[in-house]
Amino acid sequence: MKAAVIYEFGNFDVFKYEEVSTPDPRPGYVLVKILAAGINRFDHYIREGSVAPELAFPHILGADAAGEVAKLGADVAGFEVGQRVIPVPGFPTDEDEYEIRPAGTAPSFTLPGLGVPGTYAQYIEVPAHWLVDDDTGLSPEEAATLPMALATATRSVKIIGEVKAGDKVLVHSGSGGAGSMQIQVAKALGAEVASTARGDNGVRVARKAGADLAINTSNEDFVERVQAWSGGGADVVIDNLGGDQLAKSIDAARALGVIVAFGFSAGTEATFDVRNFFFGQKTLRGSMASDIEDLKWGLEQVKAGRIKPILDRTLPLREAAQAHKLIANNQIKGNLVLLPWAA
């Protein structure tokens, strides 16, 4: 099969589009023909070497895919060849840890494209336990935008943020893969949503995702806007920025409000005035990865039409380097998808 392989950390040019052996599914595993592979900013961090310095090479990146069952390993029930499926974008590899919740706390938890070969390929071998039926009716390229963004958005907004109907929620980077999905999950739960982006294009995408208030942070202060909009501060802030923005996210939350730390697009280190935090008796919670139940709940919302994929564009798999360049340069609004079978 063809795959985009990396042999070292580095810039965009580390991808080699080449022939590698197609896996033969082990007992309990399924061989999935990948019809479309979604890209996340996380893949870019892995390629740079800033997430997993211990990575073994050669390596295939990619956590997200939509595909169809190509071959069943021994002892696999419940799937048939040709069935449309989505691999869960993160799971424990040790069978004894399959039932640990949250799955992200299992010692052997990893992601396709991190601890096991990823989706930038024509086929992937996935444990049947960590494969879900894709009955969304979406095209493969639309479905491939979903897994990580949808499942982690569900986890961060619904489970960790405990967002409920009537809440006022701030979601940052409403133009990004994660942010645009977090807006949709909050809206599906019945919340009102404010979102941020650093330009008119991003603001448009945030609105398209359903934001009731979209703030252009290149010329507006989101703390002031959110406090005025919510009447004193958001009930929940989903912070996928980190860095120097986390302190402002804390300021944008109401007294007793919850801030969910989810990402670090603006930096890995943050400082804040503790008085702004404990005077208001606020809570800061971390959200990491997702469970299979989060993905299934999210896909139900997609089927019901409450959540929609936001596909920016597709590129052939051989152009993985160009795809990473677009992501790193913030030129993608929503999601970018690789097509492993395109010429």
Ligand SMILES: NC(=O)c1ccc[n+]([C@@H]2O[C@H](COP(=O)([O-])OP(=O)(O)OC[C@H]3O[C@@H](n4cnc5c(N)ncnc54)[C@H](OP(=O)(O)O)[C@@H]3O)[C@@H](O)[C@H]2O)c1
């Ligand atoms: N905890 C988890 O389970 C989990 C899961 C998935 C992702 N994440 C994290 O969430 C973050 C976003 O991921 P993603 O896949 O959505 O990335 P993405 O699709 O590339 O979107 C990120 C967006 O953030 C904005 N941005 C980038 N740099 C910024 C900066 N310095 N200051 C302010 N805004 C900036 C950009 O939008 P504008 O230019 O329009 O502002 C960009 O489009 C990443 O840190 C990622 O690692 C965490």
